[in-house]
Amino acid sequence: MKTTVAQLLKHDFKSKGDLKLYDANGKEIYFEDSSGFWYKRDYDSNGNLIYYENSKEYWIKREYNTNGNLIYLEDSKGYWDKRDYDSNGNLIYYGDSDGEIIDNRPKKSCNGKVVEIDGKQYKLTEI
Helix, strand or coil: CCCCHHHHHCCCHHHHCCEEEECCCCCEEEEECCCCCEEEEEECCCCCEEEEEECCCCEEEEEECCCCCEEEEEECCCCEEEEEECCCCCEEEEEECCCCEEECCCCCCCCCCEEEECCEEEECCCC
16 A cells, blocks of 8 residues: 555644645645545646645546647546637537547638549539
């Protein structure tokens, strides 16, 4: 069995209760209770949760774009999803490990393109 943070700190649960540690921004980064259950969290410089792990061997990773939108998620059970946003922050693409895909990305127009069929050229017009 691995040594926990509370054991290393010789934390007295009876007098002090659950062990909670915080980062410089006041975000809880570690929790442990008297049963030995613990979890830890990591945040990016914008305060977004980017990693979570607990004593039951579960973890989850997250990535965000520069606007703070979640763009990727992955967990210890094999689940993942990817997301894309337009310049206004609207979700335009979603795909996940279960096969769900929502694709509202703008499609390129073929308006004005020239195609050749049986030796004749045609200019496409979008309607």
